[in-house]
Amino acid sequence: MTSESEKPGGRPDEAPEQLALIRETVRRAKAPRARPRTWRGAALAKELPVARVVVDKGVLHLDQFFDYAVPEELDAAARPGVRVRVRFGAGAHQVRGGRREGGRLIDGFLVERCADTDYTGPLAALADVVSPEPVLGPELLGLARAVADRYAGSLADVLQLAVPPRSARAESRPSPEPLPPPPAPEAGPWARYAHGEAFLAALAQGGAPRAVWNALPGPHWADELARAVAATLASGRGALVVVPDGRAAARVDAALTALLGDGRHALLTAEAGPEKRYRQWLAVRRGSVRAVVGTRAAMFAPVRDPGLVAIWDDGDASHSEPHAPQPHARDVLLLRAAHDRCGFLLGSTSCTVEAAQLVESGWARPLVAPRERVRAAAPLVRTVGDGELARDEAARAARLPSLAWQVVRDGLRSGPVLVQVPRRGYVPRLACERCRTPARCRHCAGPLEAPGQRDLRCGWCGRDEPHWRCAECGATRLRAQVVGARRTAEELGRVFPAVPVRTSGRDHVLDAVPGRPALVVSTPGAEPVAEGGYAAALLLDGWALLARPDLRAGEEALRRWIDAASLVRGQDEGGTVVVVAEPTLRPVQALVRWDPVGHAQRELAERAELGFPPVSRMGAVAGRPEAVAEFLAAAELPPEAEVLGPVPLRPAAPGGPRRPGDPPAGEAWDRALVRVPPGTGAALAAALKKAQAARLARGGTLPVRVRMDPPDIG
Known part of the structure; x- marks a missing residue:
């Protein structure tokens, strides 16, 4: 499975520069320096009296190391990697000069101890060692430096993302003894893929395969990730899996526990709380646990001797860090795979353009199932176009076409039915009933809304609009342009009064629903897993996802649809999906054929022609x-x-x-x-x-x- 190309990195064509950044930081050149002068008469450590510190001050023009003197009383505790307190400014001096700022105590990390310094004046002394626990190793420091330079940010900002806040209680507790490597797992559901068994075997034998995995629809992806981790642990190495949210992390966590038992992996999510999360992180840092499953922040987890880094659903926006310098988990893991020369696995039921680029460049190999298996596992997808929807009397009455009603009725005979609505709430947007021109405010051109069925009101400036008339055709009647999840749930509840209706959205997300007949109305990304799979699914208002003014609109719409349709039973079991969108559009056709890889490849070719990311x-x-x-x-x-x-x-x-x-x-x-x-x-x-x-x-x-x-x- 390993590619012949040896051009690793966040982008294959820039790998040598990124690797050089890491290696330069980890193996810093030792130039001759002068021994520091005593600061205010303090006794310095007899050996290595200079501490090189990165301060917790994420300002770009101060993005460098600072030299401090090590007092004799802190000699034993001031080890590389520990948290320290230093006085920044007023007596504290940069390695290469620069202006002074403030004289207050700030936090930092001790990077290394040196025998001398190239600064000619007196050095400020370390104020204190906050904790003797070394939390910043050379590998993590090198990765943070490379991420900062790749994203035009500061090292201190990246370290704030990479090292969790300290908990003294967690540090005082010893971590468990590491367990011996487990036996290599059976291939299990990986046998469904053309090179799945070879991928697992390469991991178990200490290899470093790199693959882009297009997972088959259904519930097996978590077990497949768990088996990849188990195969890596069997080789005596560590593994890291990054998923988009806590629900996905819980599924992989349960699959790993079922496969390997307790004590072999750590779960790093925000739901655990600061103390438990830091305790788990310390267990990884100390080498007690060799495998990690977590959300976005886990991309920096200090796994010992990593043999595999994996990311699931890299197109999810949750993988993009909102805090400076805003790195993406996929690119951070690519840097780790390049520097540590370990295996890499990018998995999803869909396929991003970045994933297609990794395959097209030869850096990674595709890991896909034969087409006959894909057709058997995927549900039957049917389409309803906008013109057909406008002529359908059932759609005029309740916004759902006749085909959708029939699929819902048939599906409820054997299990739950999923209804995906692009927006939450009641009626977020309105349009002219005749020509479908969006209804906008006369004062600020903001969208008009009818909250709670009251008079029209602008969603931007808040002005009332009691006498609206369409500027295009003069009509006075409105229709819901995108009906929210709550309104859809009400409509379905009136039509199917004997069927339970459940909603899942931002305010309340369901993790799972039983396999009994029910209607489940959900916004994209909040779809709960149904026991035994959904009997059918409706994907409403597809144009609302496709009409976003964004380069990724088609890719994102297809990803949302496939994620929802993957929860539906396969075509062999009668699973059916109805998507309300123009059938001739490329993302809709890719959904019908269940071909996200082909869609991503065509998108990549067009972006290369136009010079759009990720090619540029x-x-x-x-x-x-x-x-x-x-x-x-x-x-x-x-x-x-x-x-x-x-x-x-x-x-x-x-x-x-x-x-x-x-x-x-x-x-x-x-x-x-x-x-x-x-x-x-x-x-x-x-x-x-x-x-x-x-x-x-x-x-x-x-x-x-x-x-x-x-x-x-x-």
Whole structure:
């Protein structure tokens, strides 16, 4: 399964630069330095009296190590990797000079002990060693440094994501003794894939296979991940699995416990609480546990001697870290696989363009099932187009076409039926009943809403609109453009009064439902697992997902549909899915054929032709117009860089949800995209980082946000 290409890294064409970043940090060159002078007469440690510290201050122009003197009384406790307290500024000096800031005590990590320093003045002394527990090893430090440079961020920001907050009680408890390696597992459901058994065998024998796995629909993916972890543990190495949410983590956790028993893996999720999570993290750091399953933050878990890093459903937005420098779990695991020369597994029932690029470049091999197995495992998919929906009397009355009603009735005879609605709530958006033009406010052009069946009101400015008339055709009647989950549940409950109706969404997400007949109305991503699988599924308002003004709209819609349809019984068991969307569209056709890989390959080819990510790399610069213009003028961009924009950023709706990239309320911001061809992404990140650091060092007051590889380029 291992590719012949040896070009590892977050992007295959930039691997040598990323590997060099890690190796340079881990094996720091030791240049001759002078022994430090005594600071205020304090007695220094007799051996290695200099401590190199990374301070917990995520400012780009201070993104470097600082030298401190080690007092004699802290000599024994001040070991590499421990948390320390230092006085920053007023007597604390940088390794390579620079301005001083503040004189307060701040936290940091001791990176290494040295015999001398290249700073000629007196050094400030370490104020304290917070804990003797070494939490920052050289491998984790090297990974954090590479991630910071890849995303044009600071090392301190990455370390805040990589090392969890300290819990003294957790540190005081000893970790259990490590268990011996388990026997290699049977192939089990991996036998359904063309090279599944060979992949497991390579892991069990100490190999480093790299694969992009298109999982068959159904409930077996968690067991398949567990068997890959067990095969890696059998070789005496560690394994790491990153999943998008706590529900997926619980499924993999249960599968690992059933396969290997207790004590062989750690579960790192936010639901565990700070103390338990830190205790589990320490068990991994100390080598007591060799396998980790967790959500996004687990991508930095300090697994000893990793033999496999795996990510499930890499297209889920939860894998993108919202805090600076906003790394994506997939790219972090790619860096780990390259540096540690371990196995890599990217799995999903769908397929992202980034996954297709890894296969197309030869860095990873495809791991797929034969087409006959795919057809047997996948449900039958039927489509209802928008024109057909408009002519259907049943749809006019209750928004669901006749085909959907028939599928629901048939499905309820043998089990639960899933109904996926793109939005939660009641009636989030309205449109003209005749021409379907969106209903908008006359004052601010915001969307009109009818909360609780009251008079029309603007969702942005809050003004009432009692006498609305369509600006296109003059009609006065409205229809629900996208009906929310609660309204859909009410409509279905009236039509099927004897059938229980359950809802699952952001406010209340169900983990599982029994296999008895019931209607389950869910928003995308919140679908509960049904015992024995759903008998049928309805995917409503497909156009709402496809019409998003985003480069990934088609890919994301297909991923949402396949995730939901994968919970339905296979075609051999009578499982049926009805998608309400235009049948001729490419994502709809990919769903009908159950061919997410082919869809991703075609998307990748088109993006390569147009120079879109992930073939090219992009950096986004956002801020007030004058600040963005000044930043771009000062940045020393690579010669190949192409600046797109700036263009105005659309402000967030008043009172609506805010995304990490939204401008502050009431401010007009611009955004520029900087695009570079393959192989120059690292140079672009370095240029943007240098420009941001220089701007901050000059005391720039206007905020400018820099982000590499923005997920939404609209």
